[in-house]
Amino acid sequence: MENEKNHIIPYRTFLFVLAGLITLTLTSAVVTQISLGxxxxxxxxxxxxxxxxxxxxxxxxxxxxxxxxxxxxxxVVLLIATVIIITLLDYLYR
Amino acid sequence: xxxxxxxxxLLFGGLFxxxxxxxxxxxxxxxxxxxxxxxxxxxxxxxxxxxxxxMIAMSITALQTxxxxxxxxxxxxxxxxxLAFLVNKYFEWGGHIKEHIYPGSxxxxxxxxxxxxxxxxxxxxTGLHALHIIIGLIFIAIITAKIFRNKITxxxxxxxxxxxxxxxxxxxxxxFLYPLFYLIT
Numbered sequence: 001m002e003n004e005k006n007h008i009i010p011y012r013t014f015l016f017v018l019a020g021l022i023t024l025t026l027t028s029a030v031v032t033q034i035s036l037g038x039x040x041x042x043x044x045x046x047x048x049x050x051x052x053x054x055x056x057x058x059x060x061x062x063x064x065x066x067x068x069x070x071x072x073x074x075x076v077v078l079l080i081a082t083v084i085i086i087t088l089l090d091y092l093y094r
Numbered sequence: 095x096x097x098x099x100x101x102x103x104l105l106f107g108g109l110f111x112x113x114x115x116x117x118x119x120x121x122x123x124x125x126x127x128x129x130x131x132x133x134x135x136x137x138x139x140x141x142x143x144x145x146x147x148x149m150i151a152m153s154i155t156a157l158q159t160x161x162x163x164x165x166x167x168x169x170x171x172x173x174x175x176x177l178a179f180l181v182n183k184y185f186e187w188g189g190h191i192k193e194h195i196y197p198g199s200x201x202x203x204x205x206x207x208x209x210x211x212x213x214x215x216x217x218x219x220t221g222l223h224a225l226h227i228i229i230g231l232i233f234i235a236i237i238t239a240k241i242f243r244n245k246i247t248x249x250x251x252x253x254x255x256x257x258x259x260x261x262x263x264x265x266x267x268x269x270f271l272y273p274l275f276y277l278i279t
Contacts, residue, residue, distance in 0.1 A: 011155055022145075055265060076104065
């Protein structure tokens with residue numbers, strides 16, 4: 001994370017991202033109150049994924065790091081997702 | 095630092111696996127139990143954490159541009175927001191405990207296994223998360239003191255960056271806890 005020591009991100013970027021994150025939070029709170037059945041879960045999780053990628057890329061500087069860090073994060077996320085899917089498949093077809 | 099963050103992600107990842115299995119096995123109980131949590135408090139806490147994350151991210155910019163006063167100010171706000179999150183959590187948990195909803199409660203046990211599992215996970219996952227908040231706050235307080243005494247400066251801010259990364263991770267975990275416990279009902 002010290003590769004690009006002098007990369008300075010302007011304050012504006014952070015404020016824009018923060019505004020986006022708060023908007024997404026409120027959107028997900030409103031949308032999930034309207035009952036959409038199974039879609040509710042999907043929408044809530046998609047919004048959470050968008051929010052976390054914003055935090056990872058901008059707040060955690062992944063956008064400005066070497067690609068290796070991003071790939072490693074994606075690998076960890078895929079690992080957790082795979083384990084959840086395999087576990088649920090097991091329960092589904094037991 | 096990133097390696098450590100990965101172990102943290104896997105720790106909570108394991109808990110998310112447990113959550114999805116329990117939810118799959120007790121969909122109705124989870125649906126009803128989640129309605130008892132206050133969406134308002136959850137949303138407020140989400141916004142508090144997101145803002146504090148932005149503040150610590152901006153404090154790095156402030157330090158890079160050699161603006162020590164602004165750095166200290168932004169870190170101070172980060173700490174205050176973190177404390178506000180914990181205060182909210184205290185009142186939220188307090189409310190549940192007053193209604194006899196806590197792990198091991200005999201009144202909760204009467205409501206069936208699904209409710210016990212939901213609130214057990216709720217207290218454990220948000221509790222573990224709150225523990226991370228406390229640790230993060232201690233780190234940030236130490237770093238703030240170091241910046242104040244000029245031990246950390248614009249050409250030596252790895253520690254600030256790392257505590258920032260840790261704080262963002264705590265934020266990241268909350269981003270997923272929030273929909274799973276408060277929103278999906």
